[in-house]
Amino acid sequence: MSQETTAHHSDHHDHHPTGLARWLFTTNHKEIGTLYLIFSLVMFFIGGAMAMVIRAELFAPGLQLVNPDFFNQMTTMHALVMIFGAVMPAFVGLANWMVPLMIGAPDMALPRMNNWSFWILPFAFTLLLATLFMPSGGPASGWTLYPPLSLQGGNTLAFVILAIHLMGISSIMGAINIIATILNMRAPGMTLLRMPLFVWTWLITAFLLIAVMPVLAGAVTMLLTDRFFGTSFFNAAGGGDPVLYQHIFWFFGHPEVYILILPAFGIVSEIIPTFSRKPLFGYTSMVYATASIAFLSFIVWAHHMFTVGMPLGAMLFFMYATMVIAVPTGVKIFNWIATMWRGSMSFETPMLFALGFVVLFTIGGLSGLMLAIVPANFQYHDTYFVVAHFHYVLVTGAVYAIMAAVYYWLPKWTGHMYDERLGKIHFWWSTIWVNVLFFPQHYLGLAGMPRRIPDYAVQFTEFNMISSIGGFMYGFGQLLFAFIIWKCVRGGQKATAQVWEGARGLEWTVPSPAPLHTFDTPPLVDDSVAVHKDQLT
Amino acid sequence: MTESTRKKPWHTVTGLVCMAVAMFGFGYLLVPLYEKFCEITGIGGRTPDTAAYEAELTGEVDYSRTVRVMFDATVNSALPWRFEPTERYMDVHPGKLYETIYIAYNRASQPVVAQAVPSVAPGRAALFFNKTECFCFTEQLLGPGESRDMPVRFVVDPNLPARTDLVTLSYIIYKNDQATAVLAAVD
Numbered sequence: 001m002s003q004e005t006t007a008h009h010s011d012h013h014d015h016h017p018t019g020l021a022r023w024l025f026t027t028n029h030k031e032i033g034t035l036y037l038i039f040s041l042v043m044f045f046i047g048g049a050m051a052m053v054i055r056a057e058l059f060a061p062g063l064q065l066v067n068p069d070f071f072n073q074m075t076t077m078h079a080l081v082m083i084f085g086a087v088m089p090a091f092v093g094l095a096n097w098m099v100p101l102m103i104g105a106p107d108m109a110l111p112r113m114n115n116w117s118f119w120i121l122p123f124a125f126t127l128l129l130a131t132l133f134m135p136s137g138g139p140a141s142g143w144t145l146y147p148p149l150s151l152q153g154g155n156t157l158a159f160v161i162l163a164i165h166l167m168g169i170s171s172i173m174g175a176i177n178i179i180a181t182i183l184n185m186r187a188p189g190m191t192l193l194r195m196p197l198f199v200w201t202w203l204i205t206a207f208l209l210i211a212v213m214p215v216l217a218g219a220v221t222m223l224l225t226d227r228f229f230g231t232s233f234f235n236a237a238g239g240g241d242p243v244l245y246q247h248i249f250w251f252f253g254h255p256e257v258y259i260l261i262l263p264a265f266g267i268v269s270e271i272i273p274t275f276s277r278k279p280l281f282g283y284t285s286m287v288y289a290t291a292s293i294a295f296l297s298f299i300v301w302a303h304h305m306f307t308v309g310m311p312l313g314a315m316l317f318f319m320y321a322t323m324v325i326a327v328p329t330g331v332k333i334f335n336w337i338a339t340m341w342r343g344s345m346s347f348e349t350p351m352l353f354a355l356g357f358v359v360l361f362t363i364g365g366l367s368g369l370m371l372a373i374v375p376a377n378f379q380y381h382d383t384y385f386v387v388a389h390f391h392y393v394l395v396t397g398a399v400y401a402i403m404a405a406v407y408y409w410l411p412k413w414t415g416h417m418y419d420e421r422l423g424k425i426h427f428w429w430s431t432i433w434v435n436v437l438f439f440p441q442h443y444l445g446l447a448g449m450p451r452r453i454p455d456y457a458v459q460f461t462e463f464n465m466i467s468s469i470g471g472f473m474y475g476f477g478q479l480l481f482a483f484i485i486w487k488c489v490r491g492g493q494k495a496t497a498q499v500w501e502g503a504r505g506l507e508w509t510v511p512s513p514a515p516l517h518t519f520d521t522p523p524l525v526d527d528s529v530a531v532h533k534d535q536l537t
Numbered sequence: 538m539t540e541s542t543r544k545k546p547w548h549t550v551t552g553l554v555c556m557a558v559a560m561f562g563f564g565y566l567l568v569p570l571y572e573k574f575c576e577i578t579g580i581g582g583r584t585p586d587t588a589a590y591e592a593e594l595t596g597e598v599d600y601s602r603t604v605r606v607m608f609d610a611t612v613n614s615a616l617p618w619r620f621e622p623t624e625r626y627m628d629v630h631p632g633k634l635y636e637t638i639y640i641a642y643n644r645a646s647q648p649v650v651a652q653a654v655p656s657v658a659p660g661r662a663a664l665f666f667n668k669t670e671c672f673c674f675t676e677q678l679l680g681p682g683e684s685r686d687m688p689v690r691f692v693v694d695p696n697l698p699a700r701t702d703l704v705t706l707s708y709i710i711y712k713n714d715q716a717t718a719v720l721a722a723v724d
Contacts, residue, residue, distance in 0.1 A: 109546040176553045180546035214557050218564025230715060233568060236654050237613065237711030244571050248564055311578065311660060 027111035028516055029096045035118050036093025043085030048475050050078040055471035057454050058464050071454035072140035073132065079143035084167045085125055090402045091263040092174045095202045098409065099178060101507035102196045104187025104523045109180035117173035124166035131156040142452055144249055147234040147242045151227045161220045168213040175206035189525035196505050200287050201266030204294045208255045216252040219245060243308050250301035258297045260394060262290060264401030265332060268354045271408050272336050275351035276343030277502035282335040289328035296325045306374055307381045315374045322372035329365055333358060349423030353404030356431050357397060364392025385445025391438045411499045415513030416492035422484050429477040436470030598632040599695045608637060609707035616712040617645040631695040639687045643679035650678050650716035658705045665694035666704060673708065676716055
C-alpha cells in the first residue's frame with residue numbers, strides 16, 4: 001500500500017498521462033467525478049430514448065410500433081439504466097467532486113479504488129445493453145426481476161445478473177470510499193456537525209448502499225442458480241417460494257429508493273440557503289431526519305407487496321411504519337421553507353430547480369402516502385398511479401436535484417458561468433412538460449390502467465396522448481441541458497471563486513475552475529466557515 | 538500534508554468490507570429465516586408436517602362443531618398429468634381423523650416424477666390443519682398411462698379459531714424435472 005501511495009504522490013505534481021490514458025488511469029477525485037457525471041448523462045439519454053419508445057407505443061391504443069416483448073424489454077431496461085446508470089452514478093460523481101472539496105480533503109481516501117469503481121461501470125452497462133441485441137432479447141420481466149417470470153425468459157438473464165453484480169460492486173466500492181473519506185480525511189476543525197448537509201446525506205446514503213447492495217447481489221445470485229444450476233430458492237416445485245424473492249428484493253429495494261433521494265435532499269439543503277442568503281434552518285434536525293429516514297427504510301419493505309397476501313398485523317405494521325416516514329420528510333420540507341422565510345431570495349437556475357424539487361417532490365411524497373394505505377393500495381397496486389408516484393419522486397425529485405447541483409457547481413468545475421437565460425428556459429420547459437407527462441398518469445392509474453402493458457382500453461386514450469406529448473417535449477428539452485453544459489465547458493463569463501453571492505462553505509474558497517489539486521495543506525475550520533448557524537455546544 | 542489530521546483509512550475500510558460481506562450472507566440467511574417464520578406463523582398457508590400427530594390424538598372430538606373442508610387441485614402446465622380430488626368438500630368435526638382421496642393420472646408416454654405442494658387458506662387456519670398422512674410428503678412416480686389413488690389423512694385441531702368455519706386445502710402439483718431426468722437416464 002505504501003508503494004501505491006508513493007506512486008500516487010509522485011505523479012501528483014510531476015507529469016500527467018495525456019489523451020485517453022489520462023482518463024483511464026486517473027486517480028484524481030475531480031477527474032473521476034467528471035467521468036461519472038459524463039457517464040451518467042450518456043445513460044440518461046439512453047434510458048430516455050427507451051422511455052420515448054414506451055411513450056410512442058402508448059400514444060394510441062392498440063399495438064403499433066413495437067412488439068409486446070420488446071415493449072417489456074424497454075420498461076425493464078429503462079428502469080435499470082435510469083436507476084443504476086443515470087441517477088446513482090450522477091450522485092457518486094457529485095460526491096467525488098464535492099465531498100473532498102467540502103470537507104477540506106486533498107482527494108478521496110482510496111484514489112485507486114475510486115478509479116476502479118468508475119471503470120467497472122462502462123463494462124457493466126455494455127453487458128446489460130448488449131442483451132438487447134442477443135437472440136432472446138433483453139430482460140423483459142420488469143426491473144424487479146420477479147420469479148417465476150424472470151426465470152422463464154431467455155438465457156440473457158445471466159448477462160443481466162452479471163451486470164447487476166458489477167454495478168453492485170462498483171456502488172459498494174464507491175460507498176466504502178466515500179465513508180472512508182468522510183470519516184478520515186476531514187480538515188482540522190471540520191467536526192461531524194460542521195459538515196455541509198450534502199456530506200451528511202452522502203455519509204448516510206453510503207451506509208445504506210453497503211447494507212443493501214450485497215442483499216441484492218444475494219437475491220440475483222439465487223435467481224442465477226435457480227435458472228442455471230438447479231437450486232430451488234424460488235421454485236415452488238422444489239420446495240422454494242417465489243414470494244421469498246419479493247421479500248429479499250424489497251429489503252434491498254426500499255433502502256435503494258432512499259439511496260436515490262437522500263443525496264438529493266443534501267443538494268437542495270446546500271442550494272436553498274445560498275439563494276435565500278440565510279443559513280439553513282434546523283441543521284441538526286436535518287441530520288437527524290436523514291438518519292431516521294435511513295433507519296425506517298429498513299422496516300417498511302413489504303409495502304411494495306401488500307397484494308401478495310400477508311397477515312392483517314403485518315399489513316398494519318408496514319402501513320404505519322411507512323406513514324411514519326412522512327414525519328422526518330415533513331421536517332425537511334418545513335426546514336427548507338423556513339430557510340427561505342424572510343430571506344433575500346434570488347432565482348437563478350439552481351434555485352429554480354431546487355424550488356421545483358421542493359414542490360414536485362412533495363406531490364410525489366403525498367401520493368406515496370396514499371399508496372401506503374393498505375385498502376387503497378389494493379386498488380392502486382401495479383397501476384399508472386404508482387408510475388406517476390415514483391416518477392414524481394425520481395424525475396422531479398432526484399433528477400431535478402442533480403440538475404440543480406450541476407447548475408450550482410458547474411461554474412466551480414469549468415470556471416465559466418453557464419448561460420443563465422438558457423438555464424431558465426431549460427427549467428421552465430422541463431417543469432411544464434414533466435407535469436404534462438406525469439400528472440395525467442395519476443388519473444390513468446386511479447381509473448385502473450395497469451403498468452407495464454403495451455396496450456390499453458380506449459377510454460384511456462386522451463390522457464395517454466397528453467402524457468406522451470409531455471414525454472416527447474420533456475425529452476427533447478433535455479438536449480438543451482446537454483447543450484448548456486457543452487457551451488459552459490467551452491467558454492463563458494469568468495466565474496469568481498465564490499461564484500454565488502450567498503454561497504458558504506469550503507468549496508467556494510478554492511479558485512474557479514477548481515485546480516486539479518486542492519487542500520494539499522488542510523484548511524482550518526471553525527464556526528465562521530461552518531455552513532449553518534445552529535448553536536452546537 | 539499534515540498526516541496527524543488525516544488518519545489512515547484502513548481501519549474504516551476493513552470494517553466496511555466486513556459489513557458488505559456480512560450483508561451478502563444476511564441475504565442468504567433470509568431464506569431459512571423466512572422458512573422458519575412461515576412455519577411458526579402459518580403465513581403462506583403452510584401446514585405443519587405432523588405425521589407423528591396421529592399417535593397423539595386424544596380422542597377428544599368436538600361433535601358440537603362442524604367445519605367445512607374444501608379440496609382443490611392445480612396442475613402446473615409443465616406436468617402432463619390429470620390430478621383432482623374425488624370429493625369437492627367434507628363436513629368434519631374438529632379432533633376427528635378423516636381421509637380423502639386425490640386421483641392422479643399420467644397422460645405422458647414416459648414415467649414422470651411429480652411433487653405436490655400443499656397450502657391451506659385462510660392463513661390463520663393453517664396452523665390448525667394437521668395432515669397425518671399425505672402424498673405431498675414424498676415424490677410421486679407414475680408410469681406411462683398409470684393412475685393412482687392418493688390418500689390424505691387429516692385432523693382439524695379443536696383449537697381452530699371459532700370464527701373459522703371454512704378451510705380450503707389446496708395442492709399444486711409440479712413436475713420434478715431432475716428426478717424425471719434421472720429416471721429417463723436409467724432407462
